Amino acid sequence: xxxxxxxxxxxxxxxxxxxxxxxxxxxxxxxxxxxxxxxxxxxxxxxxxxxxxxxxxxxxxxxxxxxxxxxxxxxxxxxxxxxxxxxxxxxxxxxxxxxxxxxxxxxxxxxxxxxxxxxxxxxxxxxxxxxxxxxxxxxxxxxxxxxxxxxxxxxxxxxxxxxxxxxxxxxxxxxxxxxxxxxxxxxxxxxxxxxxxxxxxxxxxxxxxxxxxxxxxxxxxxxxxxxxxxxxxxxxxxxxxxxxxxxxxxxxxxxxxxxxxxxxxxxxxxxxxxxxxxxxxxxxxxxxxxxxxxxxxxxxxxxxxxxxxxxxxxxx
Numbered sequence: 001x002x003x004x005x006x007x008x009x010x011x012x013x014x015x016x017x018x019x020x021x022x023x024x025x026x027x028x029x030x031x032x033x034x035x036x037x038x039x040x041x042x043x044x045x046x047x048x049x050x051x052x053x054x055x056x057x058x059x060x061x062x063x064x065x066x067x068x069x070x071x072x073x074x075x076x077x078x079x080x081x082x083x084x085x086x087x088x089x090x091x092x093x094x095x096x097x098x099x100x101x102x103x104x105x106x107x108x109x110x111x112x113x114x115x116x117x118x119x120x121x122x123x124x125x126x127x128x129x130x131x132x133x134x135x136x137x138x139x140x141x142x143x144x145x146x147x148x149x150x151x152x153x154x155x156x157x158x159x160x161x162x163x164x165x166x167x168x169x170x171x172x173x174x175x176x177x178x179x180x181x182x183x184x185x186x187x188x189x190x191x192x193x194x195x196x197x198x199x200x201x202x203x204x205x206x207x208x209x210x211x212x213x214x215x216x217x218x219x220x221x222x223x224x225x226x227x228x229x230x231x232x233x234x235x236x237x238x239x240x241x242x243x244x245x246x247x248x249x250x251x252x253x254x255x256x257x258x259x260x261x262x263x264x265x266x267x268x269x270x271x272x273x274x275x276x277x278x279x280x281x282x283x284x285x286x287x288x289x290x291x292x293x294x295x296x297x298x299x300x301x302x303x304x305x306x307x308x309x310x311x312x313x314x315x316x
Contacts, residue, residue, distance in 0.1 A: 064256035067205025101268035198250035205250040
């Protein structure tokens with residue numbers, strides 16, 4: 001989804017020397033129905049992009065998968081900082097690197113606060129519109145009570161929006177960060193919240209024609225269905241899959257950036273820039289992807305679960 005994108009491919013070729021390395025086996029699940037039908041899928045597979053300077057020293061780590069535009073946006077600052085300290089050494093380099101990640105973390109906090117504010121405002125607007133459309137009962141007492149609730153809701157929403165307009169931007173962000181982002185993320189962040197935030201950034205996960213062609217080639221049965229349906233204005237299986245893929249990619253993008261990349265910024269601020277790549281990679285897979293190399297089952301084995309299989313289904 002990334003490398004097939006024309007813009008990403010050009011950006012990488014023009015600015016980076018690329019290297020790929022497999023650091024973990026990718027587990028595969030196979031379901032055999034016994035009649036020749038088999039489903040095979042990968043599970044707990046993860047990838048991280050590491051940005052290194054010309055001496056192989058760490059500059060940044062981008063965890064998991066990102067939408068094409070979001071990926072370029074995250075990579076862009078690494079070019080600027082590389083030009084600044086590629087020749088720097090020792091404590092001076094670590095200081096410059098820590099300052100860079102401090103700025104990136106602060107930007108992440110501002111972006112998060114802005115997203116929460118946007119979601120809150122939209123939610124308030126939807127509630128206000130819903131309240132305006134409430135059917136009013138013929139019962140006068142009930143009608144009066146509904147009207148009071150409606151007025152109160154409108155006043156609350158208006159006050160909230162007015163505060164957002166009149167208070168300084170930094171003040172709003174500071175309060176949001178203090179209240180709901182102890183380490184950037186609120187403890188009660190759920191799937192619905194992530195979907196709302198992903199919707200704000202959906203354009204950054206758009207799959208271009210090159211990527212769509214690659215996916216079509218990987219799924220010839222779905223693409224054949226599209227061809228047989230001709231030019232009728234219908235939603236094909238391939239189109240549904242692409243739409244679902246873009247939605248999930250958008251969610252993965254914001255979660256990886258807000259939830260995981262912020263931790264990596266914190267590590268660099270604390271001096272992780274002096275770590276060897278192999279050691280840093282081990283930390284990423286153990287602490288972020290939760291698949292440490294010392295676990296031969298890569299987090300898939302549940303010790304307390306009973307499977308009804310010999311040796312609980314484990315085969316060495």
